[in-house]
Amino acid sequence: MKPDSARIQKRYDQIAPYFDAIEAVMEGLVFKSWRQKLWEKVEGYHILEVGVGTGKNFDYYPEDARITAIDFSKKMLQQAAHKRSRKNITVDLELMDIQSLCFASNSFDTVIGSFVFCSVPSPLKGLKELYRVCKPGGQLLLLEQVLSSRLALAAAMQLINPLVVAMAGTHINRTTVKHIQACAFDGVRIDERSGDMIKLIEARK
Template identity: 65%
Template sequence: MSADSTQVRQRYDRLAPYFDGLEGFLEGLLFRRLRKKLWSQASGAHILEVGVGTGKNFPFYPDDARITAIDFSPNMLEMARRKQQRKQIAVDLALMDVQALDYADNSFDTVIASFVFCSVPKPRKGLKELYRVCKPGGQVLLLEHVLSSNKALAMMMNLFNPLILNTFGANINRQTLKSVQACPFQKIFVDPASSDMIKLIRAIK
């Protein structure tokens, strides 16, 4: 694991016990609805969730699919395991870095991630891994916060990004849509209901 990845992992390990509480207000106000919408598009027999975190997406898992979920933070994954056992969620959990997935090419019908690529040190490398393990004709579904298209707001986001990154391990100025477009997907769709800074992206391999 690179030095950057180790630093980000350590930040999430530190935040793991408090993570659900820290995001509780936004989760109830906005994120939960967006997660539900994202997961409503998941399809196929085998689904990979990247960046499972504390298991916030567990309520939206489809009943008719095998779910594999990974995270690179041992402490976040432990929180997810506790929630899995408490709520009896059918999911295979694994400790893994999205930048180096330990899965064969063309393994999953849907690969899905929510608010993950803000914290991946090399996002294009991670996205290429998602493309690699996705089956031909399969889909990658992403819910991500991105750099604003408003120049003044973008300047402020860039200014405060080092502070946010050092505190929480997440970047607030990523241009994730451009990173997805740099991968060889056949088609890329952005949900028209997406806001300026939160995008729902569907990419077809």
């Protein structure tokens, strides 16, 4: 694992037991409704969730699907495993880095993630891996926090980004839509309900 990945992994291992509590307010006010919108778009039988974290998306999993979920934080996966047992969710949990997936090419009907790429050291490398494991005609669904399109706010986000990275290991200045467009995905579109800094992104292989 690269040094940047190891550093971020360590951050998430440290906060894993408190992660749900830390994000509880934003989860209730904003993120929960967006997660539901995201998972309503899932198609196909074999689904890959990247950056499963503590399992915040478990409540939205489709019933008639085979779901594999990965994360690069062992402690986050432990929280997800506890939640899986408590909620009686059927999902295969795997310790894995999105930048180097141990899956065969063309494996999944839908690849999905929520608020993941702010923590990926090499976003393009991660997206290329998602493209590789997605089946031809399959879809990529991402819910991501991105850099604001408002110049003053974007400048402020760029200014404080190094501090946020140092404290939390996440980047608040990512241009994830442009990164996806730079890959080989077709039909990249933004859900019309998306806001300035939270984007529901859809793409096809």
